[in-house]
Amino acid sequence: MPTPVIAVTMGDPSGIGPEIIVKALARPDVHALCRPVVIGDAARLREAAAIVGATVTVRPVARPADGLGAAGTIDCIDLKTVPSGHPFGVMSAVSGEAAYRAIAKAAELCRTGETDAICTAPLNKEALHAAGHKFPGHTELLAHLTGTPEVSMMLVGPRLRVIHVTTHIGLVDAVAKIEPGLVERTIARGRATLVAAGLGEPRIGVCAINPHAGENGLFGHGEEATKIDPAVATCRARGWSVEGPLPGDTLFFRAYRGDFDLVVAMYHDQGHIPIKVMGLEAGVNITVGLPVIRTSVDHGTAFDIAGRGIADEGSMVEALRQAAELAVRR
Known part of the structure; x- marks a missing residue:
């Protein structure tokens, strides 16, 4: 099949999601696996690129099919959800709403066949609730968005x-x-x-x-x-x-x-x-039972280090790899 197109949700923009996405998508080996399209905020990604020192071009696109999928370029469906100067490391309803809108858009793109899988950066449950979306987390939210009555969480380590x-x-x-x-x-x-x-x-x-x-x-x-x-x-x-x-x-x-x-x-x-003792950078979260493929990093928003450029992208890279492999097999 052609290289799978993965919708990468930015997660909570006040957390480490933008940074680990930029770090992961700056790697040529990731682009060899899939065509990632970030669903989130282009300005926040540019800010994250400056923080981590990544030489990448953030390129807004209207649809996944418009993406270049090339190393050095981050294609982004820009939802324009993050105000200028929005702080890192602080829980807010603004960030919760941004995270919700990104995952809702990703679910829509998968349902219409414009993307082959979803890979999510972490959201913050308190921020999600503050924005009025009363879900315990990604798993339950995606079940709601896809009309799935029951799903399971699977964690995968080495x-x-x-x-x-x-x-x-x-x-x-x-x-x-x-x-x-x-x-x-x-x-x-x-x-x-x-x-x-x-x-x-x-x-x-x-x-x-x-x-x-x-x-x-x-x-x-x-x-x-x-x-x-x-x-x-x-x-x-x-x-x-x-x-x-x-x-x-x-x-x-x-x-x-x-x-x-x-x-x-x-x-x-x-x-x-047991999974997390093995290392947060190695684990991947897979939602089992959805009509769409969804993988995720196996860690949270890490507000304590957000905006400092030190977050490890290993789990994001592994989540993208798992999403691509599952999409190819499906």
């Missing part, structure tokens, strides 16, 4: 892949929400993604909720037996390679060792901590 049954809710609420149907659908979404990526028959390990997987009822209130066991049994009956529920403290070690291709985590921190 030697570990994790898909989450629940994400941006409190721990008590997460345990209450987990039920066999949701666990089964999460396993199925994760497996389908890896099969589509050419992995064959993925080996999937499913985390328990309680320490030691409940120790046969000694810990917890039987959550493993009532919430997870039926889902694992259903998946195994289909001939899938699924094992669990297994204690999280050993399952992640075994997956890192190579025993499993995918870990199913029950709640946010259970899955995020």
